[in-house]
Amino acid sequence: MSLLELKKTGIRFGGLRAVCDLDLALPQGALHGLIGPNGAGKTTVFNLITGIYAPTEGDILFQGTSIVGAGPTRIAAAGIGRTFQNIRLFAGLSVLDNVKVAFHRHLHATLFESVLRAPRYLQDEARADADARQLLDTFGLLPMAELGADSLPYGLRRRLEIARALATKPKLLLLDEPAAGMNPSEAEELMHLIRWVRETFGVTILLIEHHMAVVMGICERITVLDHGARIAEGTPAEIRKDPVVIEAYLGADVHQETA
Amino acid sequence: MAGPAAPAVRSPLLGYALFAAAIAVVWGIEAYAIPWTDPYFTGIVIRIGMSLLAVMGLALVLGFTGQFSLGHAGFMAVGAYGTAMVVIHTGIHPMVGVFLGGLAAAFAGLLVGLPTLRLTGDYLAVVTLGFNGIILVFIQNTPFLGGAAGLTGLPVVTNFGWTFTWVLLGALFIRNLLNSSHGRVFAAVRDNEIALRSLGVDTTRAKVIAFVVGAFWAGVAGGLLSLYRASIFPSQFQFERSIDILAMVVLGGTGSLSGPLIAAAALTALPELLRPIADYRMIIYSLLLIVTMIVRPQGLLGGKELIDLFRRRPAAPKASGGKAA
Amino acid sequence: MILFLQQLINGLSLGAIYALIALGYTMVYGTLQLINFAHGEVYMMGAFAALYLAKWLGVDQNPSVPGVIVVAVGAMAFCAVLGMTIERVAYRPLRKMSRLNMLITAIGVSLLLQNIGLLAFGALQSFPSLLPEAKWELTAGLVLRSQDVQIFTTTVALMLALHHIVERTQIGRAMRAVSHSRDTAALMGIPVDRVVSFTFAIGSVLAGAAALLIALDKHKIEPTMGSAYGLKAFVAAVLGGIGSIPGAVAGGLLLGLAETMVSGYIASTWRDAIAFILLIGILLYKPSGLFGKHTVEKV
Numbered sequence: 001m002s003l004l005e006l007k008k009t010g011i012r013f014g015g016l017r018a019v020c021d022l023d024l025a026l027p028q029g030a031l032h033g034l035i036g037p038n039g040a041g042k043t044t045v046f047n048l049i050t051g052i053y054a055p056t057e058g059d060i061l062f063q064g065t066s067i068v069g070a071g072p073t074r075i076a077a078a079g080i081g082r083t084f085q086n087i088r089l090f091a092g093l094s095v096l097d098n099v100k101v102a103f104h105r106h107l108h109a110t111l112f113e114s115v116l117r118a119p120r121y122l123q124d125e126a127r128a129d130a131d132a133r134q135l136l137d138t139f140g141l142l143p144m145a146e147l148g149a150d151s152l153p154y155g156l157r158r159r160l161e162i163a164r165a166l167a168t169k170p171k172l173l174l175l176d177e178p179a180a181g182m183n184p185s186e187a188e189e190l191m192h193l194i195r196w197v198r199e200t201f202g203v204t205i206l207l208i209e210h211h212m213a214v215v216m217g218i219c220e221r222i223t224v225l226d227h228g229a230r231i232a233e234g235t236p237a238e239i240r241k242d243p244v245v246i247e248a249y250l251g252a253d254v255h256q257e258t259a
Numbered sequence: 260m261a262g263p264a265a266p267a268v269r270s271p272l273l274g275y276a277l278f279a280a281a282i283a284v285v286w287g288i289e290a291y292a293i294p295w296t297d298p299y300f301t302g303i304v305i306r307i308g309m310s311l312l313a314v315m316g317l318a319l320v321l322g323f324t325g326q327f328s329l330g331h332a333g334f335m336a337v338g339a340y341g342t343a344m345v346v347i348h349t350g351i352h353p354m355v356g357v358f359l360g361g362l363a364a365a366f367a368g369l370l371v372g373l374p375t376l377r378l379t380g381d382y383l384a385v386v387t388l389g390f391n392g393i394i395l396v397f398i399q400n401t402p403f404l405g406g407a408a409g410l411t412g413l414p415v416v417t418n419f420g421w422t423f424t425w426v427l428l429g430a431l432f433i434r435n436l437l438n439s440s441h442g443r444v445f446a447a448v449r450d451n452e453i454a455l456r457s458l459g460v461d462t463t464r465a466k467v468i469a470f471v472v473g474a475f476w477a478g479v480a481g482g483l484l485s486l487y488r489a490s491i492f493p494s495q496f497q498f499e500r501s502i503d504i505l506a507m508v509v510l511g512g513t514g515s516l517s518g519p520l521i522a523a524a525a526l527t528a529l530p531e532l533l534r535p536i537a538d539y540r541m542i543i544y545s546l547l548l549i550v551t552m553i554v555r556p557q558g559l560l561g562g563k564e565l566i567d568l569f570r571r572r573p574a575a576p577k578a579s580g581g582k583a584a
Numbered sequence: 585m586i587l588f589l590q591q592l593i594n595g596l597s598l599g600a601i602y603a604l605i606a607l608g609y610t611m612v613y614g615t616l617q618l619i620n621f622a623h624g625e626v627y628m629m630g631a632f633a634a635l636y637l638a639k640w641l642g643v644d645q646n647p648s649v650p651g652v653i654v655v656a657v658g659a660m661a662f663c664a665v666l667g668m669t670i671e672r673v674a675y676r677p678l679r680k681m682s683r684l685n686m687l688i689t690a691i692g693v694s695l696l697l698q699n700i701g702l703l704a705f706g707a708l709q710s711f712p713s714l715l716p717e718a719k720w721e722l723t724a725g726l727v728l729r730s731q732d733v734q735i736f737t738t739t740v741a742l743m744l745a746l747h748h749i750v751e752r753t754q755i756g757r758a759m760r761a762v763s764h765s766r767d768t769a770a771l772m773g774i775p776v777d778r779v780v781s782f783t784f785a786i787g788s789v790l791a792g793a794a795a796l797l798i799a800l801d802k803h804k805i806e807p808t809m810g811s812a813y814g815l816k817a818f819v820a821a822v823l824g825g826i827g828s829i830p831g832a833v834a835g836g837l838l839l840g841l842a843e844t845m846v847s848g849y850i851a852s853t854w855r856d857a858i859a860f861i862l863l864i865g866i867l868l869y870k871p872s873g874l875f876g877k878h879t880v881e882k883v
Contacts, residue, residue: 050457077459088454090447092514092562101447102458104440111468114439115432117271121439128440168458327684374868381619382867384687385822388815389860396857498811502695509688541699548692553677556685 001064003028003204004049004080004172009058010228011048018044019228020057026172031198031205033219033236035212037248041228042208043085046174049206050082051075062172077105081170083161085177085208091150095141095160098149099132102167132167138200139163155186159193166201173203179211187211191218216240224248274431281427289420301419305487307527308422312480314507314523315433315516316473321505322513323437324469325449326376330387331477332500333394336493338364338478339485340398343410346486353416357425357482364478365471367394372470377463391498398493409492410485417487425483429476434516436472445469446514477504499541506544510551511559518560586725591848592841597732597801599840600739604794605817606824606832607746608667608787614763614827615783617683618675621690624814625697626667626788630795631805632705634659644712652714660792667788668781676777694811701807708806711799731801742793743833746786750829755782763827816843819859823866825876834874838862 002025010020019041026032034042047053049060051072059066067075076082090098107128109121136142139159144152152160158178165173175194179187191214198205209215215222216236224232224239226248232239239245293301317331342360346353367390375386399407436442444465447455452462485491507526511519530540551558560568605627612620637658638644643651674693678686718730750756761769762779770776798813799805820839824831839859846858866873 052453072453072456073459073461076457082457084454084457088451088457090450090454092446092450093443097443097446100440101443101455101460104444105459107440109440111436111441114441115435117274117435122271124440164458321684325684327687374864378867378871381683381687382822382871384619385818386860386864386867389819389863392815393857393860396854400851400853502691505688505691513684538703541695542703545692545695545699549674549689549696552685552689552692553674556678556681 002026002061003030003063004206005061006045006049007059007061009045009048009055009060011044011053011056017228019048019055019225022058022225022228022230024223024230026204026206029198029202029204031194031218031220032207033215033222034206034208034225035210035215035222035239036225036231040225042225043176044228045225046082046176046206046208049075049174050080076168076170079169079171080174081165081168081172081203082174083158083165083176083178085180087157087161089149089157089161089164091148093149094146095149095152096129096132096136096145098160099135099164099167100128102164103128103131105168135163135167154181158182158190162193162197166197166203170203173197173201173205175205175207175209177208177210179209179214182211184213187214190214194218278427278431282424285423285427286420289418293419303528303531305417305419305422306531307524308419308426309480309483309487310504310507310523310527311426311520312429312483313477313504314511314519315429316476316480317504317508318511318516318519319433319437319445320469320473321508322511322515322519323442323449324445324466325513326466326470327381327384328387328470328473329384329498329505330371330389330391330394330501331473331504332496332498333387333391334364334368334474334477335481335484335500336391336394336398336496337367337474338481339491339496340404340410340481341478342482343413343485343491344404346414347410353414353486354421357421357479357486360482360485361475361478364481365475367478368471368474369467372467372474376466376470388498388501391496391501395493395496405491407493409490409494411490413485413489413491415486415489417483422483425479429479430516430520433472433476437516441465441468449514503544506548509558510547512557512561512563514562515558515560515564517565518558518563521565522559586723587848589726591844593726593728593732594848595841595844596837597735597840598844599820599837600735601794601798601813601836602817602820602840603833603836604739604742604790604797605813606821606836607829608791609818609821610824610826610829610832611759611763611783611787613821615759615766615780616675616679616686618686618690619818620784620787621687621814622670622674622693622697623667623787623791624810624812624817625694625701626663626670626810627791627795627814627817628701628805628807628810629666629697630659630663630788630792631711631799631809632701632709632807633662633792634796634799635709635711635805637662638712638714643714647712647714647716649715655714656793656796659796660789663788663792663795664785667784667791671781671784676780694814698807698810701810705807708804711803711805713803714800731797734800735797738793738797742790746790746829749786755779759783816859819863823862823873825873828873828875831873831875838874 004026006022006024009022011018022045034045036042044053048055051067051070054069060068062078062080067078090101093101107124109118109124113121133142133145136145141156141160141163144156149160162178179190182190194205195218197203207215207219219236221234222236222239223230224245231248232242232245234242313331313335317328320326320328338360341363342356345351345356345359371386371390375383398404404410444460448462448465455462507523508519511522530537608623609620612618612623634655638655641651641654643655670693674689675686678689720728722728750759758774758779759782761772761774762776766776816839817836820835821832823838824835839862842858842862843855847855
């Protein structure tokens with residue numbers, strides 16, 4: 001059974017079909033790439049999966065059950081984590097607290113236990129603190145734990161956003177252009193990080209990326225979108241040779257897309 | 260790493276002891292200092308205490324959670340009339356009445372917040388403003404609540420001791436709430452609601468919690484007010500009062516608790532001390548608001564607490580007043 | 585039935601005023617996503633500008649149609665300048681900051697103008713009759729006043745003019761572009777600052793017209809009339825769907841009718857509550873308002 005399955009999924013904004021008839025199946029443990037020219041509807045697919053938009057057509061199944069209409073909070077709680085194209089950290093919180101927020105759902109203390117500093121609250125806090133520090137440590141962010149999240153350099157913010165998404169213990173992780181704005185060596189480092197995340201945390205990953213070296217380098221399968229529809233799916237080698245894909249990318253500006 | 264990391268969670272015992280000591284000091288002052296103090300001065304101090312309670316609730320809602328509530332005086336009205344009704348119609352201790360008045364305001368907060376806080380944008384501002392209006396129309400049209408003429412003949416119970424017992428309780432409650440997982444979630448709501456939802460946190464629930472807690476403490480402030488001068492009137496809870504409280508929070512600094520409390524004390528005391536300019540009070544307020552927003556949008560202590568100013572190492576930031584919300 | 589028809593006339597008359605003021609809220613919200621709390625005060629200042637202008641020109645002593653037109657144009661121009669000044673001085677420096685900051689500034693400006701009004705104009709002032717007034721009894725008990733006719737005709741004329749400006753002129757196209765996306769409009773070479781300024785001017789002109797109409801109808805003006813009418817008009821804009829021009833008109837008329845029907849059939853003391861009851865109802869049922877587009881948050 002697939003972990004995530006999109007069946008003929010589509011959405012219209014007014015007259016515009018942003019995504020149509022999209023079929024996509026991710027087996028457990030997959031590392032799948034989603035590529036396509038600008039405006040192809042890639043981020044819209046993420047927003048459909050995470051419930052920010054509700055599809056107007058088709059169905060989305062996660063672990064065999066439909067998640068259509070469940071809303072972002074419940075979908076996230078069901079085990080789908082994500083990062084955002086324009087990094088969305090909690091700028092006013094410290095690096096440590098950015099991760100701790102993600103544990104909120106798993107804490108047991110009631111509001112009054114928190115206010116009264118009851119033993120259960122103290123246990124919760126101690127555990128959240130320890131878990132968050134451990135997670136930051138594995139991402140090499142522990143030395144910056146007390147800094148404000150907005151004071152981190154760009155590359156580390158991406159890293160923190162991934163760490164924060166993993167703190168919710170997702171089964172599926174959606175990464176929206178994690179290599180955006182990175183130079184080749186940073187992108188290289190990111191590739192290793194993504195592979196390592198999959199192995200260490202046992203998550204299935206769906207990745208949107210313009211950086212072709214990254215996508216081709218780590219994804220097992222790739223889906224290509226253009227104008228909201230799937231135009232190809234296959235292994236990186238197949239995609240590279242696919243005339244339809246080449247056409248779509250030559251139609252757009254190849255240099256801009258891969259730079 | 261330089262030195263051992265500070266323990267993540269401190270034992271609450273020291274805090275409890277300090278709190279008990281503070282309560283003892285308050286009642287010590289009530290017993291030994293107040294009888295020798297000019298009642299006019301004591302009155303100002305008590306009014307400051309009531310402002311503090313109202314302001315700490317709004318600081319939570321607006322300053323920390325970023326939800327724009329414009330009807331805080333409406334919740335004070337619910338607390339005041341709730342307390343008055345309990346005290347008039349039952350024989351229980353008036354301070355239990357204040358607590359029940361606070362609960363009534365919290366319930367009103369739930370009714371207003373549940374439908375509204377699902378929505379994003381400025382709807383909360385409009386609805387809370389409207390709620391402030393409706394509640395006054397309701398009171399003015401209800402003979403049981405005294406109508407426009409107000410309620411008179413209430414017992415005078417609010418003194419320095421009780422007021423500041425409530426202030427300490429409120430400050431402890433809100434401070435501890437902010438320094439807990441809930442506090443982190445409130446700040447995250449303010450910073451980025453979409454990201455918070457992507458972590459599986461129910462943002463509507465978080466906003467409702469902040470809103471209801473804020474309403475409760477406004478209700479307590481109203482309850483104390485109803486037992487302060489033996490009478491209450493709907494006109495004490497008009498939109499202008501909500502703006503007063505708002506001004507205190509904003510001038511004190513969003514994302515700070517001590518800042519708004521300082522502003523509340525100053526802005527409550529100033530008009531009393533500067534009687535001659537009473538006519539210009541609202542003009543000074545409004546100019547202060549505009550100039551502060553343009554020159555220092557984060558307010559007096561935006562994102563910081565008073566104690567941070569005395570620390571050598573700056574604490575991790577907690578808020579950002581001027582950031583795009 | 586007569587009561588219903590009478591309240592219908594009263595309601596449409598009141599609703600037209602709300603609609604004129606609501607347009608200013610909705611257009612500013614469309615371009616800046618700001619609840620311009622000061623808009624009600626612009627309306628109030630318009631009424632006093634009309635009063636002092638009428639006295640200065642002596643129109644109150646020798647009422648004449650050209651005189652009234654001069655007073656109207658003067659009051660509307662005053663409002664336009666006031667609205668543009670507020671935008672320039674108080675809002676523009678904050679445009680890059682959070683909406684909370686701008687909203688608080690708007691409240692500050694509103695309070696400032698209202699309290700300046702209280703100091704400068706005192707409380708209530710009576711407004712002279714500048715036009716001949718008549719009452720026509722349509723059937724027994726059903727009265728149509730000349731003021732109602734003034735309000736209807738002026739409102740319809742202004743709406744047609746507004747429609748023409750927004751749909752048919754270059755500046756109107758620019759306004760629509762800015763309200764669609766300020767950043768894109770700026771990239772397309774649209775002078776955003778000038779368009780925003782113009783939006784404030786148009787909204788303020790309509791508020792000035794509403795102020796004169798209401799002053800000629802009620803013959804009483806006061807510095808607090810801005811917050812009373814302004815708040816209701818804002819509710820009307822939200823009812824109709826904030827940002828939508830037809831929505832503001834529909835919301836204004838709906839609110840005016842609802843208020844007069846409540847006064848007619850229930851009790852006038854409950855009149856002020858109906859606006860907010862309608863508001864909460866519509867937010868529960870259709871948060872984007874009657875004519876509002878459902879907006880999708882960009883992620």
